[in-house]
Amino acid sequence: MISHGFKSSKKDFTFGPWKVTTAQNHIMKSKDIERLAQELNLPALPEMLFGDNILRIQHSGGFGIEFNAIDALKRINNSDDAVQVACARQWQESRLASEHAQEVVRPYDWTFTTDYRGTLIGEERQLEVTETTERINLEKLRAREQIVFFDEVLLFEDELHDHGVSTISVKIRVMPTSFFTLLRFFLRVDGVLIRLNDTRLYHEAGQKYMLREFCTRESNIAELKNVPTSLYTDPNEIAQHLTFKLSRCEKLILPEQEHDAINEDLK
Known part of the structure; x- marks a missing residue:
């Protein structure tokens, strides 16, 4: 897990035509969280919500992609879902004596599961998303190469009233x-299930596109009986033991740049 230090920070890093911006700020104030919950039509929001945290990758042409907590929350199911309710029922039955169980006035995804894959940005032009069979070359990524910039940003985290953890971060x-870039949603509901939603984004210099892979892995705790429980709290370790559920691979195609070059010539 990421350290929850409260020192605000902002970093910018420029390389070629790209600029990476990361911002880490304080947890949202309760009054702002209440207002946001109403806007999103959710009975509750994660107890640790970093609404001003962001990781943005922007091209000099104005387009790009960013990762933020608010847009991640918009992908939460705020209505009845059979799988979620089944989990919630187990959780609620174990918490009948608590005040929290009485707070849930209607079904919603109390685990805050999100399939968020990032937010496309750009006023005039944006990246074009198309499906592809091309995959990120993970072997190439494992090769030792100098890292000229690294950062990790926590978007939200909730301990599910001491019954597990729900968290999403991007690095x-x-x-x-x-x-x-890896955006990871990690969910552990103690005694029920473990779920990972991973979004990987990769771009090589000179390529006209980024590759984005989204995948879901999930297992019931009963299916993990042969896995040491010490691994349950480590997303990197438990990932290889979870059942692969789905995958989606996309190209994020960069807009043509011809008139950018023309405009530069005119300056």
Whole structure:
């Protein structure tokens, strides 16, 4: 887990035509959280919500992609869901004596599961998303290469009233010829299930596109009986033991840059 230090920070790193910006700020105030919950039509929001935290990757042409907590929350199911309610029922039955169980006035995804994959940015032009069979070359990523910039940003975290954890964070590393971003949603409901939603984003210098892979892995705790429980709290370790559920691979195609060059010539 990421350290929850409260020192605000902002970092900018420019490489080629790209600029990475990361911002880490204080937890949202309760009154702002209440207002946001109403806007999103959710009975509750994560107890540790970093609404001003952000990781943005922006091209000099104005387009790019960013990762923020608010847009991640918009992807939470705020209505009845059979799988979620089944989990919630187990959780609620174990908490009948608590005040929290009485607070849930209607079904919603109390685990805050989100399939958020980032937010495309750009006023005039944006990255074009198309499905692809091309995959990120993970072997190439494992090769030892100098890391010229690295940062990790926590978007939200909730301990599910001491019955597990729900958290989403994003990290980026920039190498001399490429950059790689991992957005990870990790859910552990004690005694029920463990789930990972991973979004990987990769771009090589000179390529006209980024590759974005989204995948879900999930297992019931009963299916993990042969896995040491010490691994349950480590997303990196438990990932290889979870059942692969789905995958989506996309190209994020960069807009054409011809008139950018023309405009530069006119300056």
